[in-house]
Amino acid sequence: MAVNEIAIEGAAGGDPLEQLGFLLARHGAVANSRVQRAFGSCGLAPRAGATLMLLGGCGSMGQQGLVAALEVDPSIMVAILNDLESAQLVERRRDPADRRRHIVAITDQGRGVLAEARAAVDEVERGLFGDLSPEEVAALRGLLARVRTSPGDEVCSEG
Template sequence: MAATDSSDRLGFLLSFRGELTGARIRAALGVAGLHPRNAMTLMQLAPGAMSQRDLAAALEIDPSQLVAVLNDLESAGLAERRRDPADRRRHIVEMTQAGAAALERVDAAVGEAERELFANLTAEEQDVLRRLLDRVVVDRGDHDCG
């Protein structure tokens, strides 16, 4: 069997670059003391309040995982949950002013990290990369991972 150059293996290359990129983004998120999932939650809440169920769907995470994220964000004063007056069974989630300030710091730090990460790509190449990554199948739901 012939040895394969790791750079020929697209999955390996994407995984390796992904780990390096993830480390860079996590370091940028450290500016606001946020875990990536917490930052993504704040980003999702930036346009305005939304139901907890809709937020879980938008983030593509299990509602029980979202509860833990929201507990962290509420403890830090970055988001708050309240009962929906129209339906007391629903929770509405909203970013606080402190959350908005943290998100501004995150946005600036992540923006700088992205400028460094993608400095060798033109704006057009970045758009192509974004479209290609959107097409990569990560979880088809038809396999057993463990």
């Protein structure tokens, strides 16, 4: 048995529901539910909200770049963008340098919805992490970045 395996097993203290996997699953499910409600309060599905947040940070990017950054299937991205475009939150246009490429840009209306979504998600994070210091939040972020999962894992690729 490796040293890490001993440390992980010993941390549970014998209570199987205190194992890290169960704790992460429970807290992750609560966080996911709260974030979904936060996006929903702004009229956004979670993936649409994530797409808007990404575009809000960079202004515009290629449709394939969005697929890669959000690690979703291209057909799913088309559906997300169709919904966002129908709501006039983003616009797609052909790249003048390469007519096969679509550039996606957030609209002024999209920026307004994005501001609401960011405020709602910030409120969720304050509720979840309000008892942690900024240093503890940074440490948690660093530790979670090292947990061995990938976007290709089954749960991450579900609709």
